[in-house]
């Protein structure tokens with residue numbers, strides 16, 4: 203099993219479809235006209251690009267759409283994560299538990315804010331952080347549980363909130379539940395809440411690849427803790443004349459386009475869900491592939507349509523499938539995501555001695571052939587056929 207799997211097949215030069223989409227949603231005339239209007243209005247020395255009227259409106263609309271008490275816009279999801287963690291004033295012995303199968307961003311943020319990153323195992327169906335594993339890792343040093351709604355599969359936060367209540371920190375009280383919803387904007391949790399309403403703080407990203415995008419970069423925090431919201435507003439604007447802070451504001455143009463994207467999010471998510479269900483159906487007869495779980499009611503947004511190869515194909519068989527897809531069928535695919543401590547040197551250094559065998563095993567079986575709701579129906583059918591044929595090719599060489 204490779205310890206640090208490549209995220210791209212070896213030969214991408216002959217790809218007919220890229221390894222992943224560069225944009226998660228899409229724009230319409232409404233986004234384009236919002237952008238033209240804000241440009242026309244701002245290119246005036248009396249008005250300029252001062253963002254607050256636009257970002258205030260975007261925040262209010264976002265808070266309302268998630269059901270959270272407050273929303274605070276940032277220039278990226280990464281800075282938003284950093285600032286939420288910064289609020290905790292983590293000391294080197296303070297622990298933050300997060301799933302090992304993850305995007306590297308949340309883990310780097312924990313390290314960057316001076317906390318000790320504790321890696322947890324995923325549960326095997328949604329591949330989200332496993333509450334039973336978290337329970338084993340909780341102790342009087344636990345300050346936060348950082349739950350990623352991984353690749354659009356919305357995690358149930360209730361077990362984590364309960365664990366936090368049952369394992370209070372001796373000084374700070376119950377650990378906080380921080381949610382990384384960068385890949386789950388618009389989702390519904392198993393308890394029926396909108397993503398962003400539950401937990402202490404939820405972080406969203408509007409980077410280009412995400413489900414909605416504010417011109418390629420952007421982020422948001424939702425919370426019901428108004429003290430946190432207020433501190434976040436000063437952190438992103440030079441400390442509000444009192445504290446440390448820097449400039450992490452979202453721009454006016456981003457907020458103007460974000461308003462339109464937010465109003466279209468449900469439409470874009472529904473198209474994605476429909477496409478994911480179709481692809482799962484098209485691949486349902488391939489014995490060696492497990493399709494993502496079918497969670498009804500907006501509980502899976504399929505940011506990725508991740509496949510798991512059979513256990514006997516873990517590592518080499520999976521890589522062979524990716525390479526065949528690329529070189530023989532022109533279909534790009536990625537591993538989204540590898541285990542963070544094997545794919546990022548800083549995270550490896552900071553988690554020395556920690557191992558998550560279940561996460562490693564699952565990561566070695568993962569691949570996501572290119573997936574986007576706007577791939578034409580014809581191309582989608584060709585891609586599904588290619589996956590079936592490539593899997594059959596691999597099966598002939600390794601039963």
Ligand SMILES: *Cc1c(COP(=O)(O)O)cnc(C)c1O
Pocket residue numbers: 278279280281305307308350382384385406407408409419420421
């Ligand atoms: C994209 C992403 C982030 C970071 O967001 P940026 O806006 O790109 O900084 C954090 N966590 C996850 C899971 C992501 O997918």
